[in-house]
Amino acid sequence: MAIIRRIGNLFRRTSIDREIDAELVSHIDMRTEENIARGMTPEEARRDALVRFGNRTATREQVASADATLGLDRLWADLRYAWRQLVKSPGFSITAVVTIALGIGLNTAIFSSMDAVVLRPLAVPAVDRVVTIAERQERGSDEGIALANYEDWVRQSRSFEEMAVRTSADMSLTGAGDATHVSAALTSASFFSVLRIQPVLGRLFSENECQPGRDAVALLNYGYWQRQFAGQPTVLGRHVQLDQRDYTIIGILPKGVQYPAEADFFLPFAPTPQLLGNRSAHDYLVLGRLRNDVSVRQAQAELGTIAGQLAKIYPTTNQGWSVRVEPLLDGINGDLTPLYYRLLMGATLFVLLVVCANVANLQFARGIERRPEIAMRTALGAGRMRLLRQLLTENLLLGLIGAGGGLLFGTVYLRLTLVLMPERIARHMSGWSNISLNGRVFAFSLVLALLTGLLSGIAPAFEALRINLADQLKAGARSTTASSKSHRLRSIFAIAQVALALALVIGAALMAKGMGAQLHVADAYKPRSVLVFQTALPPARYDTPQKQAAWYDDSLEALRALPGVTHANVTNAMPYSDWGWNRDVEIENRPTMPGKDQSALHVIVSADYFAAFHIGIVEGRGFLPTDSLQSTPVAVVSRRFVARYFPGQNPLGHRIRMGRRDSHEAWVTIVGVAEETKYTLWDQNKYAAVYADATQMPSPTTTYAVMTTGRDALSVAGPVRKALARLDPALPLDAVETYRQSLNESLIGLMYTAGMISVDALIALLLAAIGIFGVMANLVGERRREIGVRLAMGARREDVLRMILARASRLTGLGIGVGLVLAFLLTRAMANLFVGVRPGDPVVFGLVTGSIACIAVLSSWIPARRAARADPLQALRSE
Amino acid sequence: MAKTDLQGTLDLLVLKTLAQNGALHGYGIVLHIQSASNELLRVEEGSLYPALHRMEQNGWIHAEWALTETNRRAKYYKLTAQGRKQLQQAEESFDQLVKGVRAVLRYA
Numbered sequence: 008m009a010i011i012r013r014i015g016n017l018f019r020r021t022s023i024d025r026e027i028d029a030e031l032v033s034h035i036d037m038r039t040e041e042n043i044a045r046g047m048t049p050e051e052a053r054r055d056a057l058v059r060f061g062n063r064t065a066t067r068e069q070v071a072s073a074d075a076t077l078g079l080d081r082l083w084a085d086l087r088y089a090w091r092q093l094v095k096s097p098g099f100s101i102t103a104v105v106t107i108a109l110g111i112g113l114n115t116a117i118f119s120s121m122d123a124v125v126l127r128p129l130a131v132p133a134v135d136r137v138v139t140i141a142e143r144q145e146r147g148s149d150e151g152i153a154l155a156n157y158e159d160w161v162r163q164s165r166s167f168e169e170m171a172v173r174t175s176a177d178m179s180l181t182g183a184g185d186a187t188h189v190s191a192a193l194t195s196a197s198f199f200s201v202l203r204i205q206p207v208l209g210r211l212f213s214e215n216e217c218q219p220g221r222d223a224v225a226l227l228n229y230g231y232w233q234r235q236f237a238g239q240p241t242v243l244g245r246h247v248q249l250d251q252r253d254y255t256i257i258g259i260l261p262k263g264v265q266y267p268a269e270a271d272f273f274l275p276f277a278p279t280p281q282l283l284g285n286r287s288a289h290d291y292l293v294l295g296r297l298r299n300d301v302s303v304r305q306a307q308a309e310l311g312t313i314a315g316q317l318a319k320i321y322p323t324t325n326q327g328w329s330v331r332v333e334p335l336l337d338g339i340n341g342d343l344t345p346l347y348y349r350l351l352m353g354a355t356l357f358v359l360l361v362v363c364a365n366v367a368n369l370q371f372a373r374g375i376e377r378r379p380e381i382a383m384r385t386a387l388g389a390g391r392m393r394l395l396r397q398l399l400t401e402n403l404l405l406g407l408i409g410a411g412g413g414l415l416f417g418t419v420y421l422r423l424t425l426v427l428m429p430e431r432i433a434r435h436m437s438g439w440s441n442i443s444l445n446g447r448v449f450a451f452s453l454v455l456a457l458l459t460g461l462l463s464g465i466a467p468a469f470e471a472l473r474i475n476l477a478d479q480l481k482a483g484a485r486s487t488t489a490s491s492k493s494h495r496l497r498s499i500f501a502i503a504q505v506a507l508a509l510a511l512v513i514g515a516a517l518m519a520k521g522m523g524a525q526l527h528v529a530d531a532y533k534p535r536s537v538l539v540f541q542t543a544l545p546p547a548r549y550d551t552p553q554k555q556a557a558w559y560d561d562s563l564e565a566l567r568a569l570p571g572v573t574h575a576n577v578t579n580a581m582p583y584s585d586w587g588w589n590r591d592v593e594i595e596n597r598p599t600m601p602g603k604d605q606s607a608l609h610v611i612v613s614a615d616y617f618a619a620f621h622i623g624i625v626e627g628r629g630f631l632p633t634d635s636l637q638s639t640p641v642a643v644v645s646r647r648f649v650a651r652y653f654p655g656q657n658p659l660g661h662r663i664r665m666g667r668r669d670s671h672e673a674w675v676t677i678v679g680v681a682e683e684t685k686y687t688l689w690d691q692n693k694y695a696a697v698y699a700d701a702t703q704m705p706s707p708t709t710t711y712a713v714m715t716t717g718r719d720a721l722s723v724a725g726p727v728r729k730a731l732a733r734l735d736p737a738l739p740l741d742a743v744e745t746y747r748q749s750l751n752e753s754l755i756g757l758m759y760t761a762g763m764i765s766v767d768a769l770i771a772l773l774l775a776a777i778g779i780f781g782v783m784a785n786l787v788g789e790r791r792r793e794i795g796v797r798l799a800m801g802a803r804r805e806d807v808l809r810m811i812l813a814r815a816s817r818l819t820g821l822g823i824g825v826g827l828v829l830a831f832l833l834t835r836a837m838a839n840l841f842v843g844v845r846p847g848d849p850v851v852f853g854l855v856t857g858s859i860a861c862i863a864v865l866s867s868w869i870p871a872r873r874a875a876r877a878d879p880l881q882a883l884r885s886e
Numbered sequence: 887m888a889k890t891d892l893q894g895t896l897d898l899l900v901l902k903t904l905a906q907n908g909a910l911h912g913y914g915i916v917l918h919i920q921s922a923s924n925e926l927l928r929v930e931e932g933s934l935y936p937a938l939h940r941m942e943q944n945g946w947i948h949a950e951w952a953l954t955e956t957n958r959r960a961k962y963y964k965l966t967a968q969g970r971k972q973l974q975q976a977e978e979s980f981d982q983l984v985k986g987v988r989a990v991l992r993y994a
Contacts, residue, residue, distance in 0.1 A: 026961075027935075027939075029959070029961075030912065030935070030960075030961045031931075031935065033911070033913075033958060033959060033960045033961070034911075034912050034913045034931065034935075034960075036958060037911075037913040037954070037958065037960065038913060040956060040958075059931070060931050061930070061931060061932050062932065065932065066931060066932045066935055066936070069932070069935075069936040070935045070936050070938075070939045072936070073936040073937075073939040073940040073943065074939050074943060
């Protein structure tokens with residue numbers, strides 16, 4: 008076999024070389040002999056033979072390659088040569104490798120996190136076959152499924168291998184330490200087979216256990232198992248109390264599938280026969296695994312047909328309802344997370360471009376130093392392709408070493424991002440726990456390494472080969488200047504670096520500014536000194552409004568009595584929380600116009616709320632302790648409410664009712680008008696507000712806001728817990744934190760993105776500064792002789808300094824010009840995506856441009872000064 | 887269709903030379919082609935030796951070191967059975983090439 012012989016030859020390279028040489032020498036010798044026999048002198052004969060033979064080294068190389076054409080051998084030789092070359096100029100190599108490592112490391116880290124969170128959040132086999140199904144009314148948004156409809160789909164549809172139903176419940180866990188609040192997912196047994204989930208421990212529940220009375224078994228989410236039970240396998244078989252009912256833990260679900268993300272417990276969904284016949288309670292979520300030959304569209308069409316038939320049979324409940332099928336992954340992350348990630352990945356790839364430009368610039372500089380070497384090798388018969396391949400091999404080697412460093416750096420960076428993400432947020436992101444450096448990530452960085460090597464190497468390599476052989480050899484060891492084309496290319500790379508860096512820094516600065524503004528919206532409330540937490544009164548024990556109202560009165564009184572507490576209130580919406588209850592409003596004796604939106608946020612607060620949050624009452628009164636379940640229901644409305652629905656009128660004394668037209672709620676009398684307060688953060692809608700008194704309209708779930716005199720409200724968390732536990736030891740308190748922390752949580756996505764883009768921007772800036780420095784230092788180095796002549800002819804040092812700085816300014820100016828255009832386009836796009844980012848912010852644009860100009864001039868200052876300080880004699884002599 | 891290019895032609899010349907002369911060294915092949923073609927063809931050493939080694943790797947020819955008439959060590963090449971088959975194919979395809987080129991040239 009020829010191939011085997013050639014591979015064999017790879018290992019005998021030196022002996023083969025010797026043999027080839029011997030063969031070629033014998034050829035020359037034979038011709039020499041014959042020439043002598045023809046009567047030439049020995050010298051003539053030898054000369055003739057050599058001339059006729061041509062370039063022996065080149066021929067030997069070609070013969071050798073015929074013996075091992077697989078090319079592996081040459082690649083190996085090239086790599087070894089490249090390594091020697093890199094070792095020979097350690098300054099260059101280390102700079103290039105570190106630069107590339109930074110670029111690839113950043114990209115690797117961001118990619119692995121994006122891969123886990125956005126691209127593959129669930130480790131579900133053939134996840135593209137899994138869909139979610141929603142019902143919706145005409146022109147309405149997606150709603151849940153009514154169980155009777157689900158039952159009909161399961162019976163009639165042919166598109167699915169299997170369907171599953173789930174719903175969620177908030178429960179209180181007792182009997183395992185403090186009473187806590189847990190999220191449970193109630194699922195059909197088929198849920199696990201649709202997602203192809205196997206438990207890591209124990210077993211799943213069966214069809215049989217999904218029946219009322221037999222459903223006292225529970226599965227644990229992996230993360231919850233780790234957090235709550237320290238990952239102990241002994242937890243299997245243990246009993247826990249959920250909402251005062253006993254459950255046995257029978258299994259642990261795998262780490263890779265956190266769906267639904269917030270669920271701590273998975274319990275069997277055991278519907279009663281009444282529920283199974285219900286077609287109007289749209290409370291359930293349905294999943295399905297499509298058969299292999301069925302598309303999402305086909306499934307949608309089939310369920311649509313069934314829905315149409317159901318609408319004919321059950322017009323009162325099903326008329327106007329349609330079905331929507333969508334891939335499971337589309338619904339996992341919502342809109343913002345993929346957006347943040349795409350933006351971040353884009354910015355980080357930008358940084359890699361800057362890295363490429365930087366390494367290319369280094370290569371240009373080195374190319375000039377290497378001209379004698381290239382010239383010598385050309386003269387010895389190396390072909391252009393051969394040299395090109397050699398130079399590119401060097402770049403690929405640089406890229407690969409850089410990628411190795413990049414993986415190290417990326418790991419550290421990734422660890423850092425993982426550690427900095429608060430656990431409470433992380434567990435709501437399905438893929439977060441899957442983040443790791445895996446095969447895909449390695450492949451990604453390998454591809455980046457090769458691309459970086461090629462991108463940064465190709466232009467300098469071609470430039471290095473464009474040499475005039477005769478001139479170069481004549482010039483001998485004397486250094487030569489680069490061609491004007493090379494200078495132009497290098498200037499373009501430097502300009503590109505400045506432009507990219509400017510665009511990135513401006514983008515990052517605008518994001519940071521937008522984020523900063525959002526961070527301080529609530530400063531007037533001293534959010535660090537406000538403790539917030541939630542409670543949900545168990546309906547079993549607090550079954551009447553009287554009991555609920557009594558609890559609120561008692562608990563608030565107990566909290567206000569604590570030392571250091573100035574105000575204690577309940578509210579169902581905190582300012583700037585982006586959380587509220589937007590409801591239709593009906594005004595007495597005023598017909599509502601169909602299609603005209605008449606709504607307001609329904610904020611249910613305790614009496615002291617207005618004082619605590621500095622909300623002025625501009626007309627009428629606020630809530631009083633005398634307002635109770637027995638007295639007339641009253642409401643306070645916001646100024647915007649008055650402007651919108653009572654323009655130019657006195658709203659006091661008018662009665663309004665919350666809810667849709669058929670609402671059974673009581674009419675409430677407007678007794679006061681309050682200053683406007685913002686309840687939204689990202690939401691851009693301007694809501695009017697209607698405040699109700701929590702004593703008159705107690706709700707089972709609410710948020711407590713406890714204002715303290717201290718700097719950190721967490722210091723009262725302990726006393727607060729104790730005080731409430733004295734009133735009801737079994738009531739769990741959720742999400743106990745400061746108002747500041749809770750605000751930060753809604754900003755975490757943006758903070759993350761802004762933080763990482765800032766890292767990107769800083770690195771780009773640093774690289775751009777190095778780039779300018781490199782270009783100028785090289786220019787000065789090349790022009791030493793010219794500068795020497797200028798100085799010798801009487802040029803002043805300031806002239807030289809000005810000359811060099813003028814050139815640097817020209818490059819920077821061009822870069823800034825291009826960068827401003829880029830930045831403007833970038834920030835326009837960002838402003839559409841992010842609330843709070845203003846595209847044409849003159850302050851940010853001005854400041855960033857100014858500082859980049861300064862950095863650029865500073866980084867060219869050192870080489871410029873070196874030039875100006877040059878001793879003309881020495882400069883001239885060195886040539 | 888005849889598949890022929892310049893490299894193929896060099897292979898053909900070398901194979902034919904070896905078929906007619908038994909074992910020959912590189913220099914001998916150069917001399918033979920030169921004289922057999924009435925000095926019309928001159929083989930470049932820079933192409934010959936890579937071609938010889940490639941054919942050897944393909945198993946068409948076999949090489950061994952031997953002494954020349956003047957007692958000099960040289961590498962002698964000899965046709966293998968596989969090489970003989972290759973020669974036949976190369977001759978046929980060359981004939982076709984010549985015919986084809988002729989036909990095109992004659993076409994008016």
